[in-house]
Amino acid sequence: MRVGVPREIKVQEYRVGLTPGAVREYVAAGHQVTVETGAGSGIGASDEVYQRAGASVAASARDIFAKSDMIVKVKEPQASEWAQLREGQILFTYLHLAPDSEQAKGLLASGCTAIAYETVTDAAGHLPLLAPMSEVAGRLAIEAAGAALKRSAGGRGLLLGGVPGVQPARVVVLGGGVVGMQAARMAAGLGAEVTVIDRSIPRLRELDDIFVGRVRTRFSTIESVEEEVFAADVVIGAVLVPGASAPKLVTRAMLKSMRPGAVLVDVAIDQGGCFETSHPTTHTDPTYEVDGVVHYCVANMPGAVPVTSSQALNNATLPFGLMLAGKGFAAVLENPHLRNGLNVHRGRITNKAVAESLGLEFAPVESGLAA
Template sequence: MRVGVPTEIKNNEFRVGLSPASVREYVGRGHEVTVQAGAGAGIGCDDAAYEAAGASIAPDAAAVFKWAEMIVKVKEPQPEEWVQLREDQILYTYLHLAPDPKQTQGLLESGVSAVAYETVTDAAGGLPLLAPMSEVAGRLSIQAAAQALQKNNGGLGMLLGGVPGVLPAKVVVLGGGIVGLNAARMAMGLGADVTIMERSNARMRYIDDVFGGRIRTRYSTAQDVDEAIDEADAVIGAVLIPGASAPKLVTREMLKDMKPGSVVVDVAIDQGGCFETSHATTHADPTYVVEEVVHYCVANMPGAVPKTSTHALNNATLPYGLQLADQGLEAIKANPHLQDGLNTHKGKVTNMHVAESLNLDFVAPLDALGR
């Protein structure tokens, strides 16, 4: 199969769909790979490194999109990219369609078979292609919170871990999944006072066992969330419903009772955000203030650490990507986990959560593919 890797063009996105090591794996399986010139610059890999791995170099994105049968990216296609997609192509990347009707319409009009990293599943019911970026984003969320809490950045002027004789910041994490656990681990490591809000009793027992009680857990009702964020210096939004829009756990009214200069970091912003007052920001302009609370809502947080995140992502996406390259759409028919990943095909929405979130008709993946 002809596999194309364009340069990412989202604001301050430095990751790349395939590393040279991954290119070598594709080429070793008999596939042709073309990489746009300069695509790997953000991870310190020049065109020569890709050529050494067996790729050819294309001068621009148009050449990649025109030539490729399968496009491998990191972030969702931007408007100037989705108009270059076509019905006989497979798109393999993060999509996050539920809160993005414009992109969804663009993909439907193109007819492309779009496989979203964030909805591919595994035998354990997990999201293996989302997990590595959830780990990165969870850890980065605490770095972001620590920066935003500085007075010069509009925050309270607190050191996350305090010092002897001065209490540390109180960090509340909404959700005890992969993002939440990694955020809590980082916050605890910096000496913060950490509470995770969670609804799964089994998950709370797990957290308590793993951290030996050093991280507190609290059952997540609306009342408990309201009380917890009133006392918090930083709140991390880490909730996820696979493929669907994130639930709004914190309303504007609830925000009014938070401390002036406190911080919220909405890691769920790719799926619409879990704070009512959230809207996507960029690394170039990451924060804004609502009700005297600093909001950090960067939609591609792992893009700030592209060397780490590209290699972590490739470790997860490579096996599924090779299946798609080896077998094309037959791989999706044969693999129920790739069926979960298929979001659009020939103008049809093939993910139930996306369809429900956008009020569109849903067609089961196998029915859309013609079984």
């Protein structure tokens, strides 16, 4: 198969869809890989490095989109990209379609077959292509919170871990999945007082076993969220209902009862955010304030550490990408985990949660509607 890797064009996105190491694997499996010139510059991989790995280099994204059977990217396609996709072409990338009806329209109109990393599953029901970036974002969330807590940044002027004799910051993590666990781990490691809230009791049990008392756990209710958020210095938003828009756990009205200068880090912003007052921000201007509460809502946090993130992402996407390159759309029909990843096919939405969030008709690929 002809596999194409355009340069990422989202603001301050430095990751790349295929690392040179992954290119070698595709080439070894008999595929032709073309990368756009400069696609690897964010991770320090020059065109020559890609050529040595067996790729061809194209001068423009236009060449890549025109000549590839499958496009491998990192972030959701931007308007200029979805306009270049076509029927029969496979797009393999993050999409986060639920809160993004404009992109959904663009993908539907293109007729392409779009597989979203964030809804591909594994045998345990987890999200293996989201997990590595959630690990990165969870760890970064505490770095972001520490920076935003500084007085000069509009925060309360607290050190996360305090110092001997002075109390540490109170960090509340909403959602104890992959992001939440990594955030809790970093915050606890720095000496903060940490509480994780989740609606899954089995998950709270696991966290309790892992952190052996170092992190408090609470079941998610309106009351527990209010109590913890009102007393928090930092709230990390890390809830996910796969494919769907994030539930709004912190309302605008609640901000008035929060500590002035408290920090909200909404990692779930790519699914619309779990704070009512969240809107996406960028690495160049990551924070804003509402009612005295600092908001950090960068939708591509791992893009800030592209060397770590591209490697981690490629480790996870490689086996699925090779399946797609080897069998094309048949791989989606054969493999239930890739099928869960299928969001759009020939002008139809093929993922139920995504369709419901967008208010569009769900066309399961098995029904023949989207075949």
